[in-house]
Amino acid sequence: DVKVTQSSRYLVKRTGEKVFLECVQDMDHENMFWYRQDPGLGLRLIYFSYDVKMKEKGDIPEGYSVSREKKERFSLILESASTNQTSMYLCATGAEGYTFGSGTRLTVV
Amino acid sequence: GEDVEQSLFLSVREGDSSVINCTYTDSSSTYLYWYKQEPGAGLQLLTYIFSNMDMKQDQRLTVLLNKKDKHLSLRIADTQTGDSAIYFCAESILYGNNRLAFGKGNQVVVIP
Numbered sequence: 001d002v003k004v005t006q007s008s009r010y011l012v013k014r015t016g017e018k019v020f021l022e023c024v025q026d027m028d029h030e031n032m033f034w035y036r037q038d039p040g041l042g043l044r045l046i047y048f049s050y051d052v053k054m055k056e057k058g059d060i061p062e063g064y065s066v067s068r069e070k071k072e073r074f075s076l077i078l079e080s081a082s083t084n085q086t087s088m089y090l091c092a093t094g095a096e097g098y099t100f101g102s103g104t105r106l107t108v109v
Numbered sequence: 110g111e112d113v114e115q116s117l118f119l120s121v122r123e124g125d126s127s128v129i130n131c132t133y134t135d136s137s138s139t140y141l142y143w144y145k146q147e148p149g150a151g152l153q154l155l156t157y158i159f160s161n162m163d164m165k166q167d168q169r170l171t172v173l174l175n176k177k178d179k180h181l182s183l184r185i186a187d188t189q190t191g192d193s194a195i196y197f198c199a200e201s202i203l204y205g206n207n208r209l210a211f212g213k214g215n216q217v218v219v220i221p
Contacts, residue, residue, distance in 0.1 A: 040213065042197065042211050042213035043152075043211040043214075045208065048208065092152075097140070097142060098152075098209060099154070101151050102150055102151045
């Protein structure tokens with residue numbers, strides 16, 4: 001089974017902090033994705049990557065950046081956290097069907 | 110652009126059937142998916158259907174696809190309390206490396 005591990009289940013950060021959300025997958029997949037999930041809005045794609053050092057903007061990239069230095073790891077970076085970035089963040093990997101991590105619930109205060 | 114529509118809430122009595130509906134826009138999608146999200150968890154792939162099929166059955170789950178109307182449905186037979194979750198449909202987008210476009214999700218609450 002593909003396993004997708006997100007480093008934290010819950011995070012609380014202060015406004016203006018730099019935040020790193022880490023995601024690791026163990027099945028050598030090329031594609032990796034970061035989504036945020038908000039009530040009534042469903043899943044919205046922030047960034048995705050289809051190879052090491054490659055990244056593509058999704059639908060809502062503003063305020064975020066990503067890093068893919070190794071194939072198995074895809075990091076989401078909030079350069080200066082703001083309260084409107086309080087959300088559930090979901091990492092996924094795969095091709096035709098995704099496998100998701102358990103999610104990181106981030107609260108920015 | 111792609112747009113996947115779902116209704117937001119469904120309550121159903123234990124033992125009854127549940128039907129969740131979804132409409133999508135990209136007629137070139139090769140696969141359509143149903144995901145389940147239990148409280149506090151990530152999304153779990155439940156089932157999928159290839160676009161050249163009309164129906165797929167997998168134990169208690171039946172997926173129906175109407176390509177003409179771009180309509181996808183998921184029927185859960187003999188609904189159980191463990192089926193309480195949010196269900197997302199998703200379509201594959203052929204540009205951009207197999208991106209999936211997700212609906213907003215449908216909350217299903219099973220009443221014992």
